[in-house]
Amino acid sequence: MNMYNDIVMDHFMNPRNVGEMKEPDGIGIYGSPTCGDLMQIHIKIEDDVITDAKFKAYGCGSAIASSSMATTLIIGLKVEEALKLTNGEIVDKLEGLPEAKIHCSVLADMAIKKAIFDYAESNDKHYDALKGFDPYEMQEEEHVCICGKDEES
Amino acid sequence: MNMYNDIVMDHFMNPRNVGEMKEPDGIGIYGSPTCGDLMQIHIKIEDDVITDAKFKAYGCGSAIASSSMATTLIIGLKVEEALKLTNGEIVDKLEGLPEAKIHCSVLADMAIKKAIFDYAESNDKHYDALKGFDPYEMQEEEHVCICGKDEES
Amino acid sequence: MEKRNVYMDYSATTPLKGEVLDAMMPYLKENYGNPSSIYSKGIESKEAIKQSRTKISRLIGSKSDEIYFTSSGSEADNWAIFGALKGNGKHIVTSKIEHPAILNTLSYLETKGYDVTYLDVNESGLVNPDDLEKAIRDDTALVTIMMANNEIGTIQPIQKLVKLAHDKNVLFHSDAVQALGNIPVDVNKLGVDMMSFSAHKIYGPKGIGALYIKEGIEIENFVYGGGQENGKRAGTENVPAIIGFGKAAELAMNCLKEHVCHCLDLRNYLADELYAAVFDSHVNGTMLDRLPGNLNVSFDYAEGEAILLMLDYMGISVSTGSACGSSDSVPSHVLTAIGVPESRIHGTIRFSIGCFTTKDDVDYVVKAVKEVTKKLKELSPLK
């Protein structure tokens, strides 16, 4: 028996789309080692469609699994669609995370948004869903150190 | 395993000198049913020697055992010697009682004194050891309800 | 008369049922993981605890996360009282026949400035709801009245009492340690805010109890530390005991009806036979609203401990009707409260029947009691 279900464990033990790209169209990094979790995502975009995504993550099981799951979800999506991806959906696709770990899925969600933001900035693109999204501000504000730990004993 | 040692158990299960006398030389009664313990002793005295003793007791195991033991101890003793018998000696002869039950042996001790007092009064005898002994007063004062009970559960 | 071992003190504690021990064994052997550990060995323990909690919640009709494990019924009682009081009113209402885990906690609180009203009970051993209504004041923080009494087995009208307390917005706790598994206990129907239980009275292990705390009721913690029991009661969980408690609860639920019938039949048989066999005997408390396995009898001319020890010698385990505390001889506060005269209290024996009791056991006990009381009567100076 595990603290995570089989799908999460599979994405944790065998993460999909691990790696970096030589020349990504967008890079998103979210989290901080001080917090114990950091996610980096590289994306390729062609004709407003995400054609590839690679991630690297430092963090707990749910952070890694949700990053892995998130990359599989956005590959092939239109950018606008990918921007609509919520951490709730990532959790659903993983068929649930322990209550205390739900927030870990935010990492992937945010890193993806940041990668698209990066792409949009350098390619002068505008996406409705990015309005008001300011990655430089939010890191401080919204990202709390989120991956739960085990009881002390 | 028992709460009382084997000697006590033997005197409790097979008490010695149980009964009453038709014409006792002295009668001592000590305790009260309200307190849960009552001892009665009948003694025969010839030439200042206790030639026989019979007891009846209502009370816990240690009250019965110490009464039984006490009668065996005083039979054959000179009255003055019998008056010297303390509850401590009764306990010693029983090879010990549980702490909370030590006081139960007082019953026997006091009943014997009262029986001798009774004999002394009706026969106009005077014993040094009886000086200051007033059974009518002490019952109230000194005899507390003494036999411990088990924990509630 | 051939010697026979007869345990007839099920109200004091019960043996483990075989199935209960079987359920515990893996957790005494290979499944020793700390439930707080997040590797599989730990998660397995955690999951097992969860299932146990569910089993207990089913027995009492609560939600599973309304069950908090404690180390005993006594701890549950203490927690309920201390937890509910802190910061609240200074007045508590209880009955005169509570278990020492309630009464001694309340006397302690009296030394700390709390005010306690002890409700009388009638001859049957029942609280009068009118008395409760009158006792509740503006500053009453808690009412705590037991569901079933441990000495005479009488069952209080909890549902009615709870309603009265709630009408005045006062929390209601009930000690159901003796009730559980012996009569139906449905926390929702009863309406209680908190309720105490103990596994070793329902063929589960010693050292584990539970406090039911209704959802929404906030009480202070009792043991601070790790996040066990939803952050409300710290300490590494007693996993095997919790599993045993769960199994015992499951079994109790499955066989409640048969259990009640079995105990009732034998108890009534015992009462009838004893009455016929021992002339000077008197049943204490009502025979109506009473735990099925309980019989509390006073014998004239024979003192309780003496009866107990002689029966013990004959292989029989019963208890006296006397109060707690091995160094004082204060007669049972329960029997005193229902008006049994002191001299009679001293000659009281509690017989409590359980699931392993047989008719042959009862027959043997009746014979033994007859013999013993006869012997003690002969020994007695009382007439």
Place this chain on the structure above:
Amino acid sequence: MEKRNVYMDYSATTPLKGEVLDAMMPYLKENYGNPSSIYSKGIESKEAIKQSRTKISRLIGSKSDEIYFTSSGSEADNWAIFGALKGNGKHIVTSKIEHPAILNTLSYLETKGYDVTYLDVNESGLVNPDDLEKAIRDDTALVTIMMANNEIGTIQPIQKLVKLAHDKNVLFHSDAVQALGNIPVDVNKLGVDMMSFSAHKIYGPKGIGALYIKEGIEIENFVYGGGQENGKRAGTENVPAIIGFGKAAELAMNCLKEHVCHCLDLRNYLADELYAAVFDSHVNGTMLDRLPGNLNVSFDYAEGEAILLMLDYMGISVSTGSACGSSDSVPSHVLTAIGVPESRIHGTIRFSIGCFTTKDDVDYVVKAVKEVTKKLKELSPLK
């Protein structure tokens, strides 16, 4: 690499030794009497508890009636603090690296108007006696400093600290839950007034702990009710667990020296091998005044939970170095206190070795850690 089950989290909890379970079995079966009952079945339980108390007292060098059983180390800690405080001064001194059973109790007390001084520890994890001396005030009611830490295993100079407290007439409590059975614990030599223990850390059962209270020290009760534990801690005794605790204590005493050597050898071997196998690893806390079985290591580029879970997948049980509470991610207060940077704290694993650990276990763990940290490093965006 063939999969192998290796439990290396003995600081979290230990399996029962076979002899311990054997000793407990009769009390889970036929010897179920309530120790408060005065018939033979009860007396037998009572007597067994007495013998257990004696065994534990021998291990710690106390008198047998200075041992009070509790349901856990946490309860013992809570009792010591609450019990010692009531009615006394308003100030308590402790260290920054105590177990949550101490720290959370003290934070609760802070909300009730108590004042707490948390002593720093140095990089090795040790309290400076001078700091204690300075911290004690006129209104200090209690000093509570643990004997050995549960995360990094460092051992405090308790004897010296006690002397300082006693010079100023202040009571001294020490949590020795991790120390017992792993290093010599002699309450008289140490001079402590109270000391907490827990059976499940010394191959005894869960759900049973003990508080040593030096003769003459009066503290308030924690659980009120029946007269168990000499009237100081109510609740029907957890007989089987008490017996198990006693047996575990007896075994611990008989094999302390071998146990220490065994753990020390394997622990040092583990440390050396890990250091050689995993480049980016760092041991936390001193290697000198340290529990023989404890090794606390931070890995760069790999997060603790991830390491733990991958090791779990490979059959290995270890714990992270992070703090209590499964919903917050506050990094270990202990590692913070000894100055480990936060980023490193997240990559920390506690290995704890015990009497069933073998050299093959260590070899397997080293290989597994090497593999896992390599994998996680490849996955990591950190460089």
